[in-house]
Amino acid sequence: MELSTGFGLSERLVKPNCFLNDGAFDWLYPERIQRLSRRHWTPLGVAKASARFLANAPGKRILDIGSGVGKFCLVGGHYNPDALFFGVEQREELYDLAMDARNMTGKFNVDFIHGNFTHLDMDDYDNFYFYNAFFENLDHQDRIDHKIEYSQSLYVYYCKYLFKVLDAKPSGTRLVTFHSLGDEVPPAYHLVDCSVDTLLKMYIKK
Ligand SMILES: C[S@@+](CC[C@H](N)C(=O)[O-])C[C@H]1O[C@@H](n2cnc3c(N)ncnc32)[C@H](O)[C@@H]1O
Known part of the structure; x- marks a missing residue:
């Protein structure tokens, strides 16, 4: 017989404590990934505030451009169950870890x-959502790994590409x-809206 917890299947899969703070969230990942956290993954408070702004109506489809190990999407999906969060990531290892974390936390509004x-x-x-994914092409320190090609021209190309994509999106x-x-x-x-240190910026297209 199954004990009634009052929770659905997805809720029972969740490790509720992982959304408590950044340290707890990091435990979803191997140690090497935890060490990258402070520099490369969005802080929990920033992810929460950003996701709330982006999930402005039920059913909104939100894309994290360069999703790493999935932190922004998973936090966003946890606090905004009526929205759908997607992350695109070029590094297969990070994508695999994001999928594992998605399955561990049972956040099925995240992909x-x-x-x-x-x-x-x-x-x-x-x-x-965009946590300056392209900056790794300019930064010679603190790189996630040395497995991909970096260059200033890639930085320029990606920025121009994203600029065009965003410019073509509808008002709102x-x-x-x-x-x-x-x-x-x-x-x-x-x-x-903008954080006091101006690192976090929220925009709406005219
Ligand atoms: C600063 S991390 C941010 C991770 C995640 N958005 C977060 O906030 O926790 C940027 C990520 O973008 C990825 N990235 C960089 N350029 C990319 C591209 N052109 N397409 C897909 N992913 C990219 C990197 O591999 C890296 O994992």
Whole structure:
């Protein structure tokens, strides 16, 4: 006989404590990935506030461009069960870890895609989260790994590509950037909120 907990199947799969703080969340991953956390994965408070802004209506489809091990999407999906969170990640190892964490936490309103964001059909998504994924092309320190090609021209290419994609989206599209230099944000996106240190920015397209 099964004990009634009052929770559905997905709730019973959840490790509820992993959403308590950043340290607890890191425990979903191997030690090497935990060590990258402070520098490369969105802090829990930032993910929570950003996801709330992007999930502005039920059924919204939100894309994290460069989703790493899935932290933004998983936190977003946990606190916004009526929205759908997608992450695209170019590194297969990180994509695999994101899928494992998704399955461990039972966040089935979250999904991940392995590949380069330039291969996606952006018409499939309403709102966007961007934790300066392209900066690794300019930064010579603190890289996630040395398995991919980095270059300044890739940085420029990706920024221009994303700029065009965002510019083509309809009025009302929401965008959150974290640690961005702003190169990918078209002027039609109006800043509506910003953290005191200006690292986190929230925009709505005119
Ligand atoms: C700073 S991490 C942010 C991870 C995640 N968004 C978060 O907030 O926790 C940026 C990620 O973007 C990925 N990335 C960089 N360029 C990409 C591209 N062109 N297509 C897909 N992923 C990319 C990197 O591999 C890295 O995992």
